[in-house]
Amino acid sequence: MFARLKGLLDEVGEDTVIVDVGGVGYLVYCSSRTLGALPGIGEAVRLEIETHVREDHIHLYGFLDKSERDWFRLLTTVQGVGARVGLAILSVLAPDALTQAVAAQDKAAVARANGVGPKLAQRIVSELKDKVGGMALGPVASAKPASGQAAPADAGATEDAVSALVNLGYGRSDAFTAVAKAARSGEGSDVSSLIRLALRELGR
Template sequence: MIGKLKGLLDEIGEDHCVIDVGGVGYVAFCSARTLGALPGAGEAVSLFIETYVREDMIRLYGFRTHLEREWFRLLQSVQSVGAKVALAVLSTLTTSELANAIALRDITMVSRAPGVGKKVAERIVTELKTKAPAFAGEATGTIGLKQELGEGVAPAPVADAVSALTNLGYSRDIAANAVAAALKEAGEGADSAKLIRLGLKELAR
């Protein structure tokens, strides 16, 4: 089984990329977010791989991070969710946004993904809340931060950092996710400049 590919990017298609590894071109199907983050043709690339083997084919799915691959696997444990729907969800939501949606039971956010109706979205947020508490738990800090921001009681450096990222064009949710991650790394006493810098680093991943 192939778990990771490291080589040169040969081409990018609508839903896949081709990675040249020692002269052999491997086709890896990816989310739109992963494809959008790939370098130019001919440049070095590394993807985590999920290998599907069937009687009539072998198909590879590629992911930028180990966490994205874990969510891909996890989503398919939900009834009516196959590889295509799982990729659609990961194309629409980042892993942190998906964790937030599950923790908050935000069915509307999950149903934004193409091919995901309200019933499937409801199954995702319901089943994964119990099946993957560790994944959903990664959003806890972000949920608390969003509540503080909404109530106007967030520490000034935190509010300033979220505001700065929002002014750069990021949505409030994405900015809050990034600042929550920055807080974990920098600690509660960090100033806004450090939170902004670490937040931008998080967004660039």
């Protein structure tokens, strides 16, 4: 199977490109994010490739980097998320933003993609939460506190702090981002400290 293509950018369509590799043109489906970052026609291009083989076709899906490709693979494990929907989601959310949205259970952010309704968005964030939660918060839970610093916050405390901020009227993604920064600061690990630090972050 194809894993990567390196060649010359020959043509750009609405959601596809043609990459010329040694005189052979490969049709590759891409997200809007990838299409927007491509070089000019005739210039060198490199795409990470995911190959889908069916009885009636072989489709190539191309990505700027491995993180986008890995997210595409993860998204398409969810029932109801095919290749087209996966690309649509990656067109509106970069990998880091998608990681944060899923970890924060922000279905509204995922539902911005074409073809993703509220029910499918909820299924995506619910099914993938356990796979990306630690990625969004970073090494907070496993880090050792420096001298004079509080112990790292555990997942339960951060989730409670996020919920409290949401109840105060903040958006879930904003609340999650602020709590994650508060947890990384090492200034506090209990729920009340995280809320206080997150509110300070949100007020900046």
